[in-house]
Amino acid sequence: MKKVGLTLLTAFVGGAMALGVYKVMENKYDDSLSIEDKQKVYFASNKSAAASNMVSSAGSVDFTQAAADVTPAVVYIRTTYSSKSNDNQDQFEQMFGQMFGQRMQPRGPQMASGSGVIISPDGYIVTNNHVVAKAEKIQITTNDHRSFEAKVIGTDPNTDLALIKINATNMPIVKLGNSDAVRVGEWVLAVGNPFKLNSTVTAGIVSAKGRNLGIIGRNEDEDNPFPVSQREPSLKKGIESFIQTDAAINPGNSGGALVNTAGELIGINAAIASHTGSYEGYGFAIPINLAKKVLNDIKKYGAVKRGYVGINFADLSEPEAAKSVGSDKTNGLYVNSLVDGGGAKQAGILPGDIIVKVEGNPVYESSDLQERVARLQPGDKINLTVLRNGSEKSFDVTLKADAPVERTAAVSxxxxxxxxxxxxxxxxxxxxxxxxxxxxxxxxxxxxxxxxxxxxxxxxxxxxxxxxxxxxxxxxxxxxxxxxxxxxxxxxxxxxxxxxxxxxxxxxxx
Structure with missing residues (x-):
């Protein structure tokens, strides 16, 4: 009995210490912890929230636990715009053909809606940039019908991500997953607020990964002589490597959660491909591994710090680009030119090289390099394998900071x-x-x-x-x-x- 009593006492003391540490850490959320650290503290103290009875997609799948874990942390976002801001939003909608699913009315102060995902107990929420861009007021409604006003911590139009915050504590959150581990054919859930229908859950599979649709920043910078498809990854106006899913995503789902059957956040729903503006079987989400870097930079610096490789290239998966450089390869990135002082030039990469691998992984199109670079900071190294004169050569490239808009030469x-x-x-x-x-x-x-x-x-x-x-x-x-x-x-x-x-x-x- 003494041994049992001692065991119970030890367990009680250990639990009390863990709870005490959690409470101490909770009070320090704003200043000292990254989003991942906050998640670790949260799930260490709420083990039941991470528990799941899911099985692999090869067997019987039960979505009920994942849905129960996720829906409390997916919020409804309602934004208000002035007439001037609304004109900009109308132009945005026309450009994207409602691909992002935001519907607004023409004239006068108007309102739009979308979704967001709580990722920190102290009220940090991830959503799409286009959901909150130029909004004068952002109203958040939680799954339990509480209402908050949110402030924008920062946005990143290049990835269509935004970090906003409400003044709240002890909020339910969605656990960040690993989008690199996502497999085509895997079951996923899309959670959001389509057509103002709160907390809607739809199921489907991952249809594809690494989709580059050319919808973020599709208007080319007129001062840059290289087409968007041929630029240094960090100099593109849009960084795209979408997860494609056939889980139903409709207007209002923008900024909502794409989760796996364990209830882990693997993507932020961003776009649909549709002729009607509604679901037609094609939805796209921003990979969470890319979002982690963007959100932590916004939280820490107020803006995203990006490194750049220092190249302009042709994507050989595009037939016209391959033809223009005289290449018979159908994958890889043909290096057109190098930026003086850039990491690629310093590492020894030459014009005419074809980048065929990034960190040992094959490069089939520009998004394979684009997303990898977008996850890194200036000063980080990235390993690139190039094909030169029929042989592969490997280079460790140090990413440079504060990339300028690259031009071949100044034009008066x-x-x-x-x-x-x-x-x-x-x-x-x-x-x-x-x-x-x-x-x-x-x-x-x-x-x-x-x-x-x-x-x-x-x-x-x-x-x-x-x-x-x-x-x-x-x-x-x-x-x-x-x-x-x-x-x-x-x-x-x-x-x-x-x-x-x-x-x-x-x-x-x-």
Missing amino acids: KSATELFNKLGASFQPLTAAQKSKFRVNSGVLVTQVRPGGIFADTEIPVGSVITSINRQPVNSISDMDKVITSMRNGRLVISGNYPDGGSFNNVFQLQ
Whole structure:
């Protein structure tokens, strides 16, 4: 009996100490703990919340425990906009075709709705940037019908994520999972507030991973000569590597939870692919492993700190891009150029290399590199394997901080309007490309935009411009000098088509 009594006493003291530590830590949430640390404290003291009777998708699946664990921590978000802000929201909706599922009315102060997920007991909530962007007021309603006003801690348009906070304690939270471990075919639940129907749970499977839809920041930066698909990952306007699911996601689900059968958060629901604006079988969520880094940066720094590799590239999974660089490969990233002082150049990567692996994992398209880089901080190293002259070479690249908007060369203000009229983007030729086209000078046409001179005269991507006004050009700065010094608005552009045929076009610019 004495032994039993001693055991019970030890257990009681241990439990009391654990509870005491939890209470101490709880009071220090705001200042000292990361979101992951808060989660560890929470689930260490609430083991029942992490318990699950789930089995693998190969057997009988019971979603009831996962739904019970998650729904208390998924909130309804209602936002209010002024007339001016609403105009911006209307433009956003038109651009994305309601892909994100936010519905708003035209004129006057309006309201919109979405979802959010509580990830910290002291009231931190993750949602989509587009749910709260430019909102004047954010009203949160919890699953138990409590109401709070939320403030925006920070947003990241590049990943469409936002961190907001309510003034509350002891809130239920969803446990962060591991999106890298998610497998295609795995059962998942989508939890949110579609059509203002609070705490709606739908089930489906993971249909695909690493989807790059080109919907975040699809408008290209006009000052950047490289198309979005060919830029340094951290310089893209949107960082996308979505988890695709057929769990029903509808307007209002934006910012809600995508969880596995253990009730772990593996993604933040962000978009639907639909011709009608409602569910048609395709939903997309931001991987939680990417979100962790973004949210912790926002909480710690107020903004996201990103490193960059220092390259511009062509995604060889896009046939036109592969054709333009003369590659017969159907996967990997062709290095077009390197940023001076960038990590890739310092590590020894060269133009013409093809990035085929990131941290030992195959690169099939740009999102495979994009998401990995987006998870890291400036100063972190990333291992890249490139294909060079038929052999693989491995490089450890140190990511640099505060990446500027990369340009091949500065373009003077006086030339900007003329470049816009040309409607094309360019990059210097590599030695291999000069040899292929048998030219001593030239720039490669990397993009042709509708409505410009190049589109009207059918000069396609992959063409080489060898001279302008009879003067050889090897860079954007060469083009800048020629264009700004031309007389009478007369522009003579000479070069070769991708098939080797030559052209000599004369334009009279107004």
